[in-house]
Amino acid sequence: MNGRHDICGQAHSLTVLTPIREGHESALARYLNALDGGRESPLSRVARTHFARWVVLGDVVYEGKGARDHLKRGQLLFTSNFDGTDLDSYLESLRTGLGPAADEIWSHCSGYPGSDGAAAFAAYMRKHHIESSLFFAAYGEKTVDEVKTSLSVRRDVINFAMNSQAMAPAALQAAFARAFPG
């Protein structure tokens, strides 16, 4: 199970903070910056993912007057908003979906065991997982597939409404049955 505060509806938040190996920050950031977006993003292959990001954190910001903090190591932040109740199966989707990209990314981080072994990969992510304190989802009851279905239905209703404006009742009913069968 994921942390109980990582849940909103059926949606889950995942926050993973891993230490970047000494001197690897720029190479990692360069790799991430160069990844293709949209359908070509490796994240598009990770089922159940609504939104996700990688952020390279070089250090923390401190605007106070006292002793400022400096991180000993740069940090790679990975966050995801995903479907389902089972973190382990999502981590497995992450491992298999990202494929070689997982190693290209997390091999810049200390202690990363590689993506060959499901258990070791999941254990590494779990070890560095930080539970949310508060997680908000506007439509947390909807899975990715359900969101896409709803959007498709809405589009169909709009199209049908536009194309059926002048139809007589019998024609309207028949056209509706064709447009929305089943």
Add this chain to the structure above:
Amino acid sequence: MRAPRRDGSSGLGEYVVNVTSMDYAPGVANIEGKATAITVLTPVRRGGPILLWIVFWAGRNLAFTLKKLEVLSFIHYARWTLIKRFPDGDEGDGQRPNHTYLFFESNFNGTWDQYIDAFSEVVALRMKAIWGTSIGFPGPLPVEPFKRYIRSNEYVANHYWSAYPGHTTTEIVSAGRVEAALAEFRRTSADLDPDAFSAAYASFLTKVQRDL
């Protein structure tokens, strides 16, 4: 090493933009279609974590506290968490800095300015409750100092992805209502004659028109 500089550079080369200056424009990596990412990390003053524990408890247990976020109908997902230790690659519990850090991320549609404006104006008290314990927080209003504060504590995503980048939160929530109304209409109109069907269809369209 890695000391962030106020000019927005990190000392790590052009590829790591880990600290933003006040005049920094958000990078394109923060944007995917209509979706925008915001990632903020702020140091919390001593005693703050206890107050935040109460704030977050209220957020989780008192429905009205998060309901207001639904009014800000452009937020898909948001999260807050406290980070006390940062992994340092060594065996052990990691580095414990002088301060606990408050992490915030949001996935929203619209511009960064619109987002901060709305946060500042619509949920000012909640913003104060959450970031009031962060060092340097100027308050949610007036909005310009608040924006400068967020900017200077914000990190740019190196890669950001959305499963449905072309759609806003409002469209998704509306689509759910249309889908439910359509299912209801199909169920109740199955046995109607054409004239009754046509009338029922007109009622259905009236019901869903604000969601189309």
